[in-house]
Amino acid sequence: MNMGTESVDKQGAKAIWYDESGQERNAYARFRLTFELADKPEEALLHLFADTTYQLFVNGRFVQNGGVRFDPAHPVYDTHDLREWLVPGRNAIAVQVNYVGHKTFITMKSQGGFQAWGGIRTAGGATVDVTTGRAEWKAEAAKAYRYAAKSSLFLKAGDCYDQRLDAPGWASAEFDDASWPAGTLLANQAAWGKPEPRAIPFMSGERVSIEKVLHVLPLAPDEDIYSFSVPMPHVNEIHEPNQSSTFMAVATWIYSPEDAWATVGLFYQKTWLNGEQIASGLYSPNKSMRLNHRVHFRKGWNHYFAETGALQDMHHHYVALPKNAGFIVSADRTPAAGALFRRSPVVSEAVFEQELSGIQAPYGSEEELAAVGGWVEVGREEQGQSPTMSSGWDTYGEPVEKLDAADLTNVSFPLERYPAGFSLLLDLGMTRLVSPRIVLEGAGGAAVDLTYGEHLNEDGKHLRHYHWYGLGDRAYGDEEREALDWRLTQPRGFRYVQLTVRNPQRDVSVRELDLRSASYPVEEKGSFRCSDPLLEQIWAMGVRTEAVNMEDAYTDCVTRERGQYIRDTIIQYHNNLAVFGDHALMRRSLELMGQSPDETRKFRAVYPNTGDYTISDFALNALEGFYAYYAQTGDSGLIETYWDAMMSNMSWFHELADEREDMLLDAEWDVKRGIKAHYGGFHGDLAITKGYMAITGIHCVFSCTYLIALQSAAKLAAAIGKDEDRAELERRIAIVAPAIRAKFWDEEKGCYGDNLERSTHSAHASLFAARAGIVTETQLARVTSHVARSLRSLFVNGYGPEDGVYVSPSFSFYIFEGLYELGLAETAERMMRQGWGWFLQQGLKQTPEYFDLSNSLCHAWSSCPTYFLSRHVLGIQLPEEGSSEVVIRVLTAEVTEAEGAVPLAGGLVEVKWHTDADGRRVFDYVRVPESYHAVIAG
Secondary structure: OOOOOOOOOOOOOOOEEOOOOOOOOOEEEEEEEEEEEOOOEEEEEEEEEEEOEEEEEEOOEEEEEEOOOOOOOOOEEEEEEOOOOOOOEEEEEEEEEEEOOOOOOOOOOOOOEEEEEEEEEEOOOOEEEOOEOOEOOEEEEOOOEOOOOEOEOOOOEOOEEEHHHOOOOOOOOOOOOOOOOEOEEOOOOOOOOOOEEOOOOOOOOOEOOOOEEEEEEEEOOOEEEEEEEEEOOOOOOOOOOOOOOOOEEEEEEEEEOOOEEEEEEEOOOEEEEOOEEOOOOEEOOOOOOOEEEEEEEOOEEEEEEEEEOOEOOEEEEEEEEEOOOOOEEEOOOOOOOOOOEEEOOOOOHHHHHHHHOOOOOOOOOOOOOHHHOOOEEEOOOOOOOOHHHHHHOOOEOOOOOOOOHHHOOOEEEOOOOOOOEEEEEEEEEEEEEEEEEEEEEOOEOOEEEEEEEOOEOOOOOOEOOEOOEOEEEEEEEOOOOOEEEEEOOOOEEEEEEEEEEEOOOOOEEEEEEEEEEOOOOOOOOOEEEEOOHHHHHHHHHHHHHHHHOEOOOEOOEOOOOOOOEHHHHHHHHHHHHHHOOOOHHHHHHHHHHHOOOOOOOOOOOEOOOOOOOOOHHHHHHHHHHHHHHHHHHOOHHHHHHOHHHHHHHHHHHHHHHOOOOOOOOEOOHHHHHOOOOOOOOOOOOOOOOOOOOOOOOEEHHHHHHHHHHHHHHHHHHHHOOOHHHHHHHHHHHHHHHHHHHHHHEEOOOOEEOOEOOOOOOOHHHHHHHHHOOOOOHHHHHHHHHHHHHHOOOOEOOOOOHHHOEOOOOOOHHHHHHHHHHOOOHHHHHHHHHHHHHHHHHOOOOOOOOOOOOOOOOOEHHHOOHHHHHHHHHOOEEOOOOOOOEEEEOOOOOOOOEEEEEEEEOOEEEEEEEEEOOOOOEEEEEEEOOOOOEEEEOO
16 A cells, blocks of 8 residues: 555546536435456556545455544545456446435535546556546446435434345446446536645554444333424534424324323423413433323314424424323324325525514414425434433333343344344443444344443433434444445444444344454554552543544534644644654644635644634644644744745734734724634633633733744744744744733732733643743742642642532643643642542543533543653653753652653653662663663763
């Protein structure tokens, strides 16, 4: 496989699709090229680019998932060596492409398209051209993929695969594609810029093991669930206007054989029965995305009306009524025939405002909705298309068997034992990013759901799903086929996966459950051991978190977002330096960062992404990220490429700074300018106790962040010879640094205040001043004393996070930097033991997003103790560009011995030290790679 970074000419390749527009939401296209070979090829290179992702098959065998996140102006192509898969005789290269076509935090909308180039050459000199636009590629829409809702505000739509609509063996050489049309040249061949080669490896693909089978349970419905789903394309696309109204009106009649009270399951809607609004329900402790309502039914027909909206970009309407209670649901009170529900049509926002917003709810039974085309009937054969709601509302019978993880191959689920179907809940032991494939024999006629999560509900049987984030995929088995072979088209991040098979027609056997890692392939080179077992566990916790959240970019979490955020990326790169020593992924992440400036000129907070989704302090943090990478690699080429973008980003802050003679920054710039900025004018440390750090007015941390960005930019300017830019940056540094000292220093309190009013004096203000290098010698002792007092406990109450914290897990990266700058190792280690020790106490193996454990439980921005333990307890300071000197400087309060390694170009830096009987630190060994030398600092 060619992993070089030199661009390969496209050889005139044209972009093709199954139509000339390539404009569809979440479209799936399939491409086939067949040819004959007289013998095995000596050369067979396929270069391909797909918008957005692809799966490559050769002669029916799966080769690779492909594509990396990219900006359409800067597309990236992959290269595959196909010699291993090609054979003498007839061959077929088959590619399935999924164009996302809606907003996510991983992709940007452009158009669906596929380009291939390269060629095949045999020993006899015969050649095959694979170039799209010349070679006879055929193309067809993949009809087996049905409309599915987005999994969250940030992710693409789930998979809804209908095997009944699929063509068996479509990727094989034997498949008859005579009816397939030739690939259509896209009308717009300029939708993408010049493609560049992939410069990072393909994802790991290693097998991911299942640690435990938590349950295998029969479905035992004790309710009748009436449901349907309606596509509402392109609504709830975060920070973009809706393209259709989210409003939906639903009406039907419910017959009750007697006057009775009943518990009804509903979800996030206003509901009326016989013209009276049903009181708010209570969340079910075990059934996610459900509210239980106690409802009074009159004997006879009761008119049901609901006003509700979209769940992501689909409307899911679920109603649960007690089974065997005699309830009948009918839209026209003719149970033997007719519709189950009536619903309003999907209309634009403008039509809704004009025609529907003025109709008072609940609509009377005589309302015809003539202005919008009348009611739409929902047939009795329709069913809800939400895997997470369906599995979340399931009821189970008593277990009838127990399975171990080793039993999951060729395990059978007899129909007589599981007549309504079964649920299999599996635990990976910790969160992973996984590409799943499942092969089920006997699943014809059944609906199969895969749902994923990190949390269980109280009963331990149901996954906890959320209306804004519910990972689930569905497949429908074909009764005409022996097995359902379902390969997911996208990776999923989860700890728990639930396989649910509904309404099987015969015995079902799980022939294969293959989970493959979709994380970046890295080798754990660094190591850490010390006299404190808790710190060792904290270090390892960070490693496990970091390894999972390296994908085709550094990502915040692999579950609900998988977005590359600026701040997360920088924190993760430092962890990587301590453990993996990889630089290619950071280079790729910085490329995306450099391509990201929006109309404001600032770097977007997460990219690829559209709109003005910027966070001002993240945009400043980006300069630290570029410098950190340059300092370790000396890659001046990358800095030169994105220098203009960096300076454009900084120019926005220069203009804000120039509003004052002292160039200090106002955290409320958005309010004062009348601008609605995402996360406000200044992000800061959002997850701390209210009132600890004011985020108002001219702000110390914001101004220090600007100063640190100026310092980073000035060093980069010097490195690439940008003398004029360097002079301007240093001019600003000379103004901002003394201004921070003069305006925020509080002589009475002996620390820095958070704003000019000094309304609060968080440790953050003084620690950022320390990070910026502006704490004077006369201030140092008082600042150190203030910070040590302020952070004598991470937790407000001294023992747990329930009453709030002074530092969030993510912001601790900056806090630890400041603490070690001040020599406060004791404070840093105490915070690690308290906060990250608390995580371990909760049974976590990875670091969560916040101390509120209801969010992501594997968030890499929280794993920074790994880096600091390697840097300060081991004492390994990696040399910066141009230096061959490895400084060993141990800074610890209570650790009495440590041993470990940190990767460096050419090998490992290895250190072992202990404290002798006289309290002196003794180095057992210090080893550095050839061409480096070590210096032990006091």
